[in-house]
Amino acid sequence: MTPDIVSPSATVVDLTSHPKWEKETLTISPPADRAIKSPEAVDETGQEGAKVKLSQRKKWTLLAVFSLAMFVDVWSYSSFFIFTAPISQDLDVAFEQQSWVITSYAVTFSAFLLFWGRVSDLYSAKPVFCYGFIALGVMNLVISFLPDKYSFFILRAISGIAGACLIPASFRLIVAVFEPHELGIAFTLFGLSGALANVSGTMIAGFLSFIPNGGQMSAWRWFFRLVAMLIIPTAIGSIFFIPKPSGATADVDDKWKRLDLVGAFSTLGAIVLLILGLTLGAAFGWKTAKFLVPFLVSFGLFAFFFIWEARLPDEYALLPAKTWRIPNFAALIIFALYIYGWWATNFLPFVEIFVNVHGEKPIIAAVRLLPQGFAALAVTMLLTFVPSLVSRPRWTVASGMLLSIVALVLFSQSHTQVGTDYWRYLFPAYIIGSGGMMAVFTGTNVGIMTSVPPEMGGVAGATLQTALQAGSAVALSIQSGLLTVNPGSISNFENVQTSFYFELGWGILWLIGFLLLYRPEKTATADGEAEEGLKRVPLAH
Template identity: 35%
Template structure:
């Protein structure tokens, strides 16, 4: 039985559109949850008497658990029912956000943020898996993934504006309650509108529960999850503590060793039970596209964080004024999310290279920014518009290309890997740029001078250049616009199945019997 050869459940165009809106709202929620509190941190600090390092963990706790639990969420979506994972995740965001709005102490709020990250991690791979199934046509799928990705990327920056408005005009509590207000109808609509899994659509429905449980690869996922938690903890702590401290070096070294142990473990277990079969990385362009995924969130959040701090702390702009000046990132970025159809006309390689070129131009404008409020229109505004457009092209067409590189039944896991790359890029990039900015400011006039921020943007420009070279050299165009690979191709594991097998008795009559143990099929 071939999952990719099975007919998909036909949905009306209207229902497909409504479903896409539901999935995009979940993506929007995750982006807002990740960024809206940046504007609310000063109010949280005053209300809960937190230090700057403690308030950092209000943001980091969400990013830490979100990135760490993406892979297990992807495996659950692929092995079990993505509808259940999606609705459960959105409902979890609703409940946790309501509770967070009533919390007035620093430890409980950090715990709530960590739990919200886990719930959010359940929504992304499952939503991507559902999109791939609802939109089997390559052109429609490319457009849908593009819009879905655009909503998440833009929401990450748009959340700054939402948080600023609530802090300025109401209170920071409404930053949490806003998420609950959006999540509740999304979860309810998902219950009634998302189609149930069809037996004809998945071979997993024929697998015994024990086989599905083994397919989760809980040992491998557990090793990798702990490694990711320790790694992000280390790089996040490095921006506030010394990089040479034991609190940074110990978890960093342990996380690297555990990642090595994970990949070794994946070579020891049966390939059909591996969370990420080793040969997955050898699908055409898969590895280079994962590397590309490190850049978009890094660019958006580094730029937004640096200028948000500059405008509020140095220029003394209000929270709402700072957020409004970041709006060009939202508008131009979202506009580029509708370019998904270009991937069917042009090679994703050239589109991604175009995006990287735009990011380079924008980053160089920010390097030569004079550090004055008067430089917003000649330098910052065009840099925001050009760079955000480029980052969205990279994000959208990197997403489309990576889903076309692997079997559709692997959508949940692939979505988890790509989104983990996005979070890794953001966490690591912001930690490094913050360290560069701080160290340069210590010897070049302090935060009042622009030298530290210019150095951070030079580092960002170097990353963009490395990405440009990697795509130019390693991206293979030979499989552009070709059908997605099937199970058993390019080393992807065959499915477990308990299909009825034909047997013949001595008279030649056919006896149909269920096989006693799972059989491999290609």
Template identity: 30%
Template structure:
């Protein structure tokens, strides 16, 4: 049966739209989730971190599984897992079950997302059509992040927080039903000789989970407690074992030779720091808007819209500037803008106007994060061999997700500790929350400051049109 490639693109892009949407749609529902399921303040971050950590931890294995099992088969399997866990999350009776559902939902995203991108790449040959397809793919993905907070606000205010998860179910059912008619099955020649690097996936994910959990528990137990030190050291041991396994594996999850690329390593660090700053800012600001300013969920979502618009505009401008100036100047400018935006947010008080207080910082930060990610994605694959470009892209995407989860854990821990200290000192609850917000945003700004140094150390790259389109689609 002949299938239109553009119909295939619609199915794949909508699936990616849902995956990205779920990263941000939950943020404005967090206060309602906290009160209904009796979340502790430090436990609430796991509603976000469980999803992003499992998504990042299994993203590389998802790409390898698509090669071995066939991308359409894995795409449908990932969609089904994503839909079932969305239903479970929406019906969750307690905080523990919600966190587990969110973690497995992230695993579903890690299976379907690389499979969808593989199907898109195979469906459209290099050239103008692929560039257009990649642009649509990237545009819908960016739109998902922007609309997530607004959609979340609408659902929470009109219905209930549970609908930020339940809304996925009919969308997934529809996509699974139409996929066989619009997406063709593809099996790679010689795929039978390839194997799963299950040991690598288990070691890397377990190690990262241990490190993040250790950071989270530091707020309660202290950094020098046996519990925290045990998890941090255990995580480091597991990650070391992961590196040793990968070096000896005949078909590794992450080829170690990729780390010899200076462009790839510096870009990975930049994207990880970018993810840490972005998720931290989003989490803290969503809480600030609703618990300090008294915004409804919908109002909070609408207040994030200008940042999303700035990010979309920045993607267009950054793509043009990279072709003229190269990657390093654009990445450096983006890092500076990110720092500036976050520092502006630290000046916001309890009664400041949104237009003169929050809006400038959100717009500056929206420009900055995309101006970092576009050139970083381009530089990441600039000197990687063509047959390893997919692995390199998967690696930096995973680093972004995991960097976000780790950064959020650090920022939340330090922010909550400061709120507790302020309350103990007799500061009022509202002011204590604002002080905690400022502390967390300052830590997020420190991530962006480090990114300035990373940008200076990144090799200069001037991409061709095709590589620019592919990088913009994944930024």
């Protein structure tokens, strides 16, 4: 999803929902109301057992495969905070368009999460995972040889579609192979793989940057080849190793209608046009047709999507209309648009300042940013093992937002960014800001996942992840315009300050709106509810 931060590319919400409503088996299942459960399918707690019975060794080996998928999804986003500048230089990408090095993957990734979750439900999670994994590996290998920016952006977008297959399919397969009492540790380990990828992503990119050659031997090209070497053998093996549970509605005749292709592609078009408009506005001006046309059309597509979904029956809609009637759901989804953008809009400018302005090695820039990753990881662990701290999401979110706002103030006051200035302003801001935003992220996740009924956990989680990733892409696009307000682009810190001031004002506005719109339920208490929410939401990116 971020580097040593929390990556927008990794999905951390349970796109498969609670095991109680999973109906997939090795054969086609009857409708839920007529399903007959055998005694061995129910554990001692009364919950359904794993749908596919495997040995312990095979279960945990499969978890390692799913965790690798999470790992490379995070790397596919986070490492490019280091590689954006060299890729832009090699492929002749204009400064105003550099955010597309990152967002070309994130936009399609976020737009297809709901779609691939639906495909996994209707057919089977195994082919979605296996062939998506293979496609991602092949795309990474091909991208490593591309000579121009246009083919790079197009294939990065396609790889985002492939990457979006992995997370919802992984969640569904984990629920299928693990017993209910094993799911807690399985999801915790799965989520922590994302956290480890956060910490290692920029470091790996930094170490690869020591490769001295250019052209086809550039460091960023070797990164794509490294990822391909990790993925392709594992993905091919997964075809033979992963069992194949059938889709939950594999016996229905109207699968194509249930896929809701119109909804999937209208959201994709809306998000892409919105990001394109913001990018062109930064490059050519905010009063030009190049900005206004895609920007306005995107809002038309968003409106069409919501009208279309409202007219469809719930079982056919990608995002059922009843979802928005859940208390606090709309408020939390709107608020989620801010979260990933906080990390993205400080990582990218600081990396470029350290490397391009101060002439530091990429590995040094990665080390300077490492406190953000460790702070987020520490908060992740704390909230995982002490779930009572997120028992009231309103206060968790508000407290974390205040810390992140303080961090933005400190960011804006740093003028040299190195030496004493780094330790006085940036280091403490990285700690309190990233830790606070991790608390915000967790509180938002738990608030959503504990507010929806179990049977809606999948669509709620996918909607949340879409909002997180789309918000990050929009934030980077807006920042790319603000970094050109004054001459000098990134080398003129006044431009960076302007983007931080904008983020600061936006954060204050979002916090006020959240406090006004969020309505805690009177019955919510909470240690048990928070713990249940954390079980359904692995807390790592």
